[in-house]
Amino acid sequence: MAQARLLVRPEPESKRRLRLWLRLYAATSVIEREMRRFLRQHFATTLPRFDLMAALERAPDGLTMGELSRRLMVSGGNVTSVVAGLERDGSVCRRSPASDRRTSYVALTGQGRAAFQAMAREHEHWIDQLLADVAGEDVDLLTELLAELKHKAEAKAEAGRVR
Secondary structure (H helix, E strand, O other), X not given: OOOOOOXXXXXXXXXXXXXXXXXXXXXXXXXXXXXXXXHHHHHOOOHHHHHHHHHHHOOOOOEEHHXXXXXXXXXXXXXXXXXXXXXXXXXEEEEOOOOOOOOOEEEEOHHHHHHHHHHHHHHHHHHHHHOOOOOHHHHHHHHHHHHXXXXXXXXXXXXXXXX
């Protein structure tokens, strides 16, 4: 008896790209959920507060509220709320230059910088433990591929080629 041969049709590229997006999203969701839990349990803080402090750590002279909003990719209202809480805690301070009182710069205070550096050390250790089962060469390859993916997606989005 002759065996029936199954015709295997290659999966369309669009399906493979969709699966890639879903895997990226799922991995990010798991890591983000655990990071939120980690920050809440170990530092009684939130991911938005950590992210805002990280942005300010990289800008010792401070950032405007608009710059923070752009860097964090969140609305101005969200930034205002997080900054207000960090200001109440003494972690950040706001200042307006004499030349433009409408502009407000936000910077870490000494207390805020010390608190962030402690969180950042623990965060790095936690991420290292979470991803410890990923081989070094895979980390490098994934980092390179994701940087390329981000660059290409940004270029298409900026060119208006994604509808």
